Each structure stands twice: as structure tokens, then as C-alpha cells.
Amino acid sequence: MHLLNQLTTSFQQLFQADPLLICSPGRVNLIGEHTDYNEGFVLPAAIDKAIYLAVGPRTDHELHVVAHDLNKTFQGSLAHLEPTHTWADYILGVVAQMRLAGYDFPGFNCIFSGTIPMGAGLSSSAALENGVGFALNELFGLGLDRIDLLKLSQRAENEFVGAKVGIMDMFASMMGKADNVIKLDCRSLEYTYAPLQMDGISIVLCDSQVKHSLVTSEYNTRRAECEAGVRFLQTFYPEIKSLRDVTMEMLDQHLRDTEPLIYRRCAYVVQENARLLAGVEALEANDIAAFGQLMYGSHEGLSKNYEVSCPELDILVDIARTHPGVFGARMMGGGFGGCTINLVREEALDSFTELITKQYKAQTAKDTYLHVCKIQNGTGIIKNQ
Template sequence: MNEIVSLHKKEYGSEPEVIASAPGKINLLGEYTEFSEGYVLSVAIDRYVQVAVSRRNDNSLRFYSVNYDERKKTTISNLKKKREDRWANYPKGVISSLLRIGCVLKGVDITIWGDIPEGIGLASSSAMAIALTVALKKLFELELTDVQVIEAARQSESVFLGQKTGISSFLLTYYAREGQAMFLDTRSLEYEYIPLEFRDHCFLITDTRIPPSLIEIDDEIDYYEDFRTIVDALSSKKSGSSLRDFTKKDLSLSIEGVSEDTRRRSMHILDENQRVLDMKGFLEQEDMVMCGRLLSRSHDSLRNQFDVSCPELDWLVKRALETQGVLGSRLTGKGYGGCTVTLIEKDKIGTYEEHLEEYERIFGFKAEDFICKPSSGVKIIYPEER
């Protein structure tokens, strides 16, 4: 915290009035299920975005990114998405969301720092949005409910940036508890906590380190529309509002106007929903063997049915499963690059890491790994709340 205080003061000439910190997250299971009101099992990680804010005497908005070492500025009356503003569009979106729901804001100086790797499925943008929303709520004494805070953060991306953004990352980043995973029903938004404090095992995150410029994500696919199309077709024969209301037998029937790719992706959603429900039970029973098997089955499905894996991810998963002490592994996030999450015995991590040297020789990227330590959600870290 001391670092962001000094950086904010150096940048703007005065210390911040409020600093909020929010964690990144990984999905243990439930990849892409949110696009059709499915189940998600996720956990906050001990990597964070910190946002420092202080009031100005005018209506100017100043943004300073420590990680990019860049500055951007605009005014409250001129909030617009600009391609050249890149990272600054995200905090602008938060302020726009708050103004849209009637919050009264003045000019603000904002400093953003984080140690969550960006663009690899660890929800760095969700963490920033939640942290900034909570910081501004404190700074301007805004009367916002928890739901309004989460929704304002989400709409910074879904409305201001026009992205297809679900709510699970924002909700987890806000409500996460230390030492626990969160099971979320994205239809009802009901959630449960599941203890993740294991004596001999842990979840290990491995970053492929594929440069974002080399990751080819198929942005042409609108998954919400994709699944809406098949649900509408199925609903003509059987009542249902999302894929979870149907069975694999329903999907195996002839469905007019639905591509084979959409059918395969839908099969993944049905299977993944069931895997989430199964893993919830196995985690509660501390059945690590079955949890590992579900991770690996999820990766197979994401590779074969959803088609979002890549050679680097497949290699990391395959090599992990060949390592003594590894119970399961899968890609996490959107795929095409990014990270894997691996269930492993703690005393076998060294052996696993030796294999990463081989990964670098083959692919030319130096993979990095770290233990997932389940962390708590967003908090005000300055001033300390009593």
C-alpha cells in the first residue's frame, strides 16, 4: 500500500483519500456456462488491483496507470470510449456507470496498480472495476447497495465498452471469502461457499506466457446469441429458457437452423454444468481424486467440443498429467492461451516446475506458475475501516 500512496502523491501532489483493493480470480470449473445461465465454481486469488483516488477542485478526471506508466485525462462531461485510451476506457466506464444511475461525482485523480497478469483469464479488469467502484462509493459517500456496486462495475464493460460480459467475475471479486471457493448459479445469482483449505494438495496456476498479440480469439462468435438460437429451437418442442433446462438427448435430435458447431458447444455446456455440481460435492467431501478427474474432463471438453484450446495449453495439461502427484489439469479462462489450473500434491510442485523448462525449449515462452491461495474479496485498505 505504501508504494501506491507515494506514487499517487508524486503524480498528483497530494496523498490519496481512499485506496481499495480487489482480487483476481480463476474458474475451477464452469467455463463458458454463464452464457446460458449455468453454474460456475470459482475462487479469488492472492493477486490484486489497487486503486487510489482523491478529489479535485474541478470536473477533470485524471488517470495514472503504474503498470503502463501512462497518463490519460478527460472530464465528467466528456466521457467517451476512445481507442487510443485503451486501459483508461475501463475506469471511464465505471464513472459513466455511476453517473448513469444518478450518482453525483466531481473531478477525481485516480492511480491504478496491479499484479494480476492481464488478458489471461484472471479477471484483472473485473478487479479494477470493482475496486474503483468501491473506492468512489467511499470517497463520495454514495448510497449504493451491494448489487448496485456489482452491476455498476459490470456495466462499465457491458454498456460503456459494449462487451459481452457476465456478472460472475464481478460478483466473486466482491463477495469472495478467504480460504473458500464460490459456487454460483448465474440464473438465480444464489451462491454458496466451499472450504478449500487442503493439507496436502493445492491448485496451481500456470501462465503460458503467450503474448496477447499472438492469441487469436474468435470474436466473431456471439455465444449468448449462439445458445439463444438453439434454446429457441428446442423450446418449440419442450419448455425451457436456457440450455440447463434441456438434456443431451434433446440436443441429439434433429434441430433445424442450428449448426453442428453450436450443437457441440451446447453439449459442453450441459456436461460442464454437471461437472460443476459434481465437483461441488467432491470438494465438500475432500475427494481430491474425483476433483482432479473432473478438471481433466473439462479440458478435454473445452478442446474437443468448444474448440478453445491451443498446442501450448494442451502440452501443459498433458505434461502435468504425466507428473507424479498431479490429479487433474485444465485450461481456465477463454482459452487460446492464458492459463491452466492444476490440482497437485504440494510436495510435487518442484517436479512439475522442472517440466516447464522443457515447455520453454519447445514453444519459446517461459511459463510461470504460482499457487492459488483463496483470498477475500474487495476491501478498503486506506483509510483502515474500523
């Protein structure tokens, strides 16, 4: 792979050493959006778009990091890890969390690059965080398992970067398995792999080319709105811990007329959990048509009730609905831009590509770029030189 050769050569020239090479993938989520931080269910998979890292140890308690694609460098001391409000925070946050957890190491060098389209909602940040944690664990024999590492990545983003994200992105990137989706219970972290029986069907991402500038602030707002709904319902049902425990009957009785905005947010999450469980049954029955209809329902809820879509994402889904070779489509990720995920018959790929690129350009004056994804294994070593 040309990119790996570039990273290896750059690392050797800059640090006069051979690197450890790590691949840390992005993820798709077939259904179950914004349910993870509400202790619900998700159905993600790791994909063949990834962050690649070349790493090696230092002995002076410093870290030297090169963002190859950005042509930017960060140098700092392990003794002074403060947020920079730049890309470096995704790396510094993992280092800070490791040190808070009592894991010590004498510094490291890192050059990273990637094939994950930035701003497309494919979790490049989780991939980078996982890659850094995995690399440090390997370099210094820290003895952390994969679950430990992905939890560190989540804490890094929650507490250092300041985005109150759930566990799904990190889990999918770290724990992915080729040709399988992960049914993950975000409350217990119990998970099962389910073979993705989609012969003749492609996972196609349509990039809206809209970058989600609102996503961090609005993400935190949605989380707060969900938590407000739970607190309100706890006055009637003290046993409730999260929206995972809530039913539509509870919402209809206590929130629909008194708190209409909070009601819509909570209703979406409760309904999305139900859609996901129905979707798993559809996949197990190899009923892709039924699963696709649930994807459309998911998008409707995200757009109308949770209000994290945008006109461009809605247009992409509306166009996809008109093509007979498409089983289902919805926005994916935090929202306010990024990609839609589409299940498309392989023989319809060319006509789907032509339709969506022409129609999207006509309706938005923007281009869309399509990415056909394959499901791959999670974060791991490429080779140890």
C-alpha cells in the first residue's frame, strides 16, 4: 500500500528508526443513531477506510506527532498535557487518560495519515484515538485489553476534547470483525457478532460535502435534552436509569403535552431502539427489504424528531428512495452533514451513482462523492518491523 510506504519512509527519515504500523478503521452504523449515550442498542461495523499510524518509542518523556495529511507537527511534554483545541487533542487526550489511569511510558513518535473522508461521519476521531491507545499499549507492554483501550478513547473525547460522545464509535473501530456487524448493548457492553448476509448488496456512503460545524455543540445539547427527559420521568418512575428503560406510553402520558421538544427527542430514541431490535430480526431472517424500510424510518426520526439532519442529507435520502435498486437509506453519524448510508443492489450501483450525483447537483449545486465500503477487522498491527 502506497500510503504505508510513505508513512514508513517519512518515519525512518524523521526519527531514524523503523516504526510499528497500526491500522485503525472508521465505522458505519447500519441503524441505531444517538442511542449509545442513552444506554440503548447500536449495530455498527468497522470499514475499510482507516487511520494508519507509524509509531515508535522515545526516552525523553516527549511526544512528537506529525499529521501527514495536514503537513502539521505537534511537539510536547508528557508532563504538560493541556488541550490545544486542535487535531492534536485527540492524541493528547488518550495520553492524558492513560497517565491518569496510572500507565507510564517514556514518550513516543507518531506519524499518521488516513483514508477516512474527514467530516463524513465515519468516526475518524475515534479511529485516531483507538490507534494511539493501541499503539502505546503495544509499544510499552501496558497490558490493557481492547475494552480497556476503547473506554480510554471515550474518556479522552468526553473529558479532554469535550465532546460527550457515547461508546459506539470507539467500540466499532476497536472490536470490528470482517463480514460481521456488532449488536452492541451500550448499557452492559454485551455484544454479539452477526454475519452480514448481503450477497449482491453493497454498502454505499453518499457524502453530502456538508461539514458538521454544529455537531459538537448540538450533540451535547441533544444529550442534555435526553437526560432532562429522564430526570422528569424519574419523578414518576424512580427505577428509570436512562431512556433505555422508557416506553412510549410513559412519554405520551407525562411529556407529550408538557414538554413537546423534550418529548420529540426522547420519542426518537425510544423508537430507534425498537427499530434496531426489529432490524436485527430482519437481518437474521435475511429480509433486507424490511431492514431497508426501518432505515428510512430511522432517517425520518432523525430529521423530524431529533432534528440532527440537514437539507442536503434529506435530499440524498429522498433521491435514494426513488431508485428501485436501493433497499434503504438514512443519514449516519452525529448529523448536520456527513454521509448517508445506503443498501444498494450491486447491479444497480452504476445507475444509482448516476442518479444521485446528477440529482443532488441539480438540487443543491453541490457534488456528492460515493464510497463503497467493505466490512473489516478492528484496530490492529499491520506489521512489526
